[in-house]
Amino acid sequence: xxxxxxxxxxxxxxxxxxxxxxxxxxxxxxxxxxxxxxxxxxxxxxxxxxxxxxxxxxxxxxxxxxxxxxxxxxxxxxxxxxxxxxxxxxxxxxxxxxxxxxxxxxxxxxxxxxxxxxxxxxxxxxxxxxxxxxxxxxxxxxxxxxxxxxxxxxxxxxxxxxxxxxxxxxxxxxxxxxxxxxxxxxxxxxxxxxxxxxxxxxxxxxxxxxxxxxxxxxxxxxxxxxxxxxxxxxxxxxxxxxxxxxxxxxxxxxxxxxxxxxxxxxxxxxxxxxxxxxxxxxxxxxxxxxxxxxxxxxxxxxxxxxxxx
Amino acid sequence: xxxxxxxxxxxxxxxxxxxxxxxxxxxxxxxxxxxxxxxxxxxxxxxxxxxxxxxxxxxxxxxxxxxxxxxxxxxxxxxxxxxxxxxxxxxxxxxxxxxxxxxxxxxxxxxxxxxxxxxxxxxxxxxxxxxxxxxxxxxxxxxxxxxxxxxxxxxxxxxxxxxxxxxxxxxxxxxxxxxxxxxxxxxxxxxxxxxxxxxxxxxxxxxxxxxxxxxxxxxxxxxxxxxxxxxxxxxxxxxxxxxxxxxxxxxxxxxxxxxxxxxxxxxxxxxxxxxxxxxxxxxxxxxxxxxxxxxxxxxxxxxxxxxxxxxxxxxxxxxxxxxxxxxxxx
Numbered sequence: 086x087x088x089x090x091x092x093x094x095x096x097x098x099x100x101x102x103x104x105x106x107x108x109x110x111x112x113x114x115x116x117x118x119x120x121x122x123x124x125x126x127x128x129x130x131x132x133x134x135x136x137x138x139x140x141x142x143x144x145x146x147x148x149x150x151x152x153x154x155x156x157x158x159x160x161x162x163x164x165x166x167x168x169x170x171x172x173x174x175x176x177x178x179x180x181x182x183x184x185x186x187x188x189x190x191x192x193x194x195x196x197x198x199x200x201x202x203x204x205x206x207x208x209x210x211x212x213x214x215x216x217x218x219x220x221x222x223x224x225x226x227x228x229x230x231x232x233x234x235x236x237x238x239x240x241x242x243x244x245x246x247x248x249x250x251x252x253x254x255x256x257x258x259x260x261x262x263x264x265x266x267x268x269x270x271x272x273x274x275x276x277x278x279x280x281x282x283x284x285x286x287x288x289x290x291x292x293x294x295x296x297x298x299x300x301x302x303x304x305x306x307x308x309x310x311x312x313x314x315x316x317x318x319x320x321x322x323x324x325x326x327x328x329x330x331x332x333x334x335x336x337x338x339x340x341x342x343x344x345x346x347x348x349x350x351x352x353x354x355x356x357x358x359x360x361x362x363x364x365x366x367x368x369x370x371x372x373x374x375x376x377x378x379x380x381x382x383x384x385x386x387x388x389x390x391x392x393x394x
Numbered sequence: 395x396x397x398x399x400x401x402x403x404x405x406x407x408x409x410x411x412x413x414x415x416x417x418x419x420x421x422x423x424x425x426x427x428x429x430x431x432x433x434x435x436x437x438x439x440x441x442x443x444x445x446x447x448x449x450x451x452x453x454x455x456x457x458x459x460x461x462x463x464x465x466x467x468x469x470x471x472x473x474x475x476x477x478x479x480x481x482x483x484x485x486x487x488x489x490x491x492x493x494x495x496x497x498x499x500x501x502x503x504x505x506x507x508x509x510x511x512x513x514x515x516x517x518x519x520x521x522x523x524x525x526x527x528x529x530x531x532x533x534x535x536x537x538x539x540x541x542x543x544x545x546x547x548x549x550x551x552x553x554x555x556x557x558x559x560x561x562x563x564x565x566x567x568x569x570x571x572x573x574x575x576x577x578x579x580x581x582x583x584x585x586x587x588x589x590x591x592x593x594x595x596x597x598x599x600x601x602x603x604x605x606x607x608x609x610x611x612x613x614x615x616x617x618x619x620x621x622x623x624x625x626x627x628x629x630x631x632x633x634x635x636x637x638x639x640x641x642x643x644x645x646x647x648x649x650x651x652x653x654x655x656x657x658x659x660x661x662x663x664x665x666x667x668x669x670x671x672x673x674x675x676x677x678x679x680x681x682x683x684x685x686x687x688x689x690x691x692x693x694x695x696x697x698x699x700x701x702x703x704x705x706x707x708x709x710x711x712x713x714x715x716x717x718x719x720x721x722x723x724x
Contacts, residue, residue: 093606098494108493118522118525118526119526121522121534122522122523122526123532124531125519125522125536126535126536128537129535129536129539129599129602131554131567132459132550132551132553132554132567132599133539133550134540134547135553135554136550136553138555141592147565148565149563149565150563150565151563151564151565151567151570152423152567153567153570158507163422177400179399180400181400181403181404181407182405185403185406185410187585188407188411188414189410189411189414192414192415192418192641193414193418194413194452196415196418196419197418197422197449197452198449200445200446200448200449201400201445201449201450202443202444204442204445204446208438208441208442208445209442210439210442210443210446212403213442214449218714218717218718219458220453221713222710222713223453223457223458223712223713225656225706225709225710226457226461226703226706226710227659227660227679227699227702227703227706228659228660228700229679229682229698229699229702230454230457230460230461230464230465230699230703231457231460231558231702232546232695232699233460233463233467233686233692233695233699234457234459234460234463234464234467235460235465240440241591243626251406251408252406252409256423256660260452260456263452264452264453264455264456265456265457265458267449267452267453268453268457271449279516281421295426295430296426296441297423297426310695311652315498315544321421321541324543325542325543325545325665326430326543327545327662327663327667328662328663328679331683335687337448343543344543344663345546346608347543347545347546347549347603348545348663348666348667350550351545351548351552352449352670356469358553360555361549361553362549362553364549365545365546365547365549365550367544368542368543368546369540369541369543369546370543372541372542373538373541373542375541376538376540376541377534379536380534383541384537384607387604387607387608388607388608388611
């Protein structure tokens with residue numbers, strides 16, 4: 086295709102003799118650039134588009150032809166895969182569980198991190214800088230190191246889905262995600278809080294504002310951009326997490342989030358693959374909406390987290 | 395689907411959404427009132443610990459203390475008897491294919507290929523997209539896989555790599571595409587010759603957007619007059635990229651690279667979903683999971699976790715140095 090486009094251009098340029106050779110080269114490379122950009126982007130979207138089409142195709146069609154054949158007549162589309170997988174599996178329950186896990190596991194670490202970041206940024210206490218340094222170090226520690234001791238602590242103290250009352254069954258995952266999410270949240274927020282102008286704090290103090298007033302009325306409102314990106318980041322992180330959920334509630338279908346249920350379906354549906362595509366798309370639904378509507382904050386969070394590091 | 399169960403759960407969800415923040419606010423407001431009861435001189439000494447306290451308890455209790463306990467249990471058998479380095483010997487003694495060596499080899503594949511290919515693609519896309527007006531749009535399309543779970547990513551790519559015997563219509567995108575060039579279909583995720591690369595390619599597809607977004611931001615930070623000056627001096631676009639753009643982006647490339655290295659070492663979900671670690675695709679994180687839950691071998695699992703830690707330590711030291719350098723410039 087690029088060859089055809091390239092061959093086409095010089096012809097048109099030749100008829101318009103007033104155009105210089107540089108202009109032609111410029112136009113040519115422009116065309117090649119657009120083809121490369123659009124081509125790469127399309128290639129990148131093929132896997133997603135493929136699974137989207139497959140999830141709406143009937144079983145026989147999926148088995149006999151590739152998803153791209155759905156683009157030509159006869160156009161066979163159906164909702165069967167969705168209705169079957171939703172009625173035969175635990176996906177509905179898991180969808181609810183994903184919310185029950187993700188929302189508190191987003192709120193708790195970010196609130197606790199905001200308290201701590203405020204102290205790290207604007208209070209003086211012994212060993213402050215060393216403790217902060219330790220938190221930066223902990224950022225890289227593999228979570229794997231913590232699984233066995235934390236799990237045996239939970240089991241020994243009855244903090245397991247089967248031992249806890251309904252509604253609190255998610256407690257082990259909430260607590261674990263809080264511990265695991267804190268270092269990054271503290272790091273990000275402390276950097277942001279520290280960048281706030283110190284005059285704000287001095288004048289607030291002169292006006293007699295207490296610590297709480299400064300925190301809730303000045304620091305938090307000014308940090309909405311940082312908080313927003315952190316919330317989105319943490320929410321997507323937890324919604325998409327498989328490992329932590331597997332470890333702490335993996336054996337309990339009543340409490341398992343979408344990722345765990347989907348992974349189990351992958352292992353059990355050897356031949357029912359057409360249903361799996363629908364299940365996968367169902368699990369992508371919420372993160373894609375969050376991402377598409379709040380993309381700006383998400384990207385900003387990623388930049389704050391890595392460029393400063 | 396049991397929508398009934400879901401609907402009946404909604405009140406619980408609402409209660410949790412209201413109660414959790416209420417407890418957190420109550421903690422900080424309540425303790426602050428207690429602090430105010432203290433004599434003036436004590437307040438500044440007590441107050442910081444109340445604000446950092448919960449965070450320290452969690453970080454210590456969920457990360458630091460467990461890491462120490464894991465280090466200890468890597469030297470014990472499953473009943474808690476001290477066995478010295480036996481667990482490590484079992485994992486590392488049987489070079490090159492026994493114990494943890496397959497997983498270590500695959501983590502090295504991940505480390506090198508995943509990091510370099512994602513960086514390379516990210517840089518290429520950032521530079522290309524910088525030159526078109528619809529940049530934001532194409533960038534968000536490339537970035538989209540970042541929003542979906544690695545489990546969904548694994549399902550998507552299992553389907554991309556779907557295999558039918560030769561002669562039958564190939565329904566998997568990759569094999570069908572290769573068929574256009576008369577290449578025999580491959581069993582991508584079960585053939586030890588190619589499966590690691592196939593899985594890493596899938597993971598790269600997911601993470602390239604991350605590298606691209608950060609590198610693209612760094613690219614935008616390069617002053618335009620610097621590039622203009624180079625062009626006036628007659629430098630070609632390639633020379634400008636090699637001599638001006640790339641050196642200026644180097645710090646960001648290093649930061650993105652270290653993040654990718656950590657991701658590569660922790661690789662788990664994609665492998666778990668696509669092969670479960672079979673067909674010689676095991677990685678350390680998955681091996682640890684299997685030792686723990688299927689073999690009940692706590693000491694072995696702890697030893698594998700410690701190997702993972704040893705691999706992360708250089709990155710950890712690098713991060714700390716980097717952090718202190720940034721602090722020194724403040």
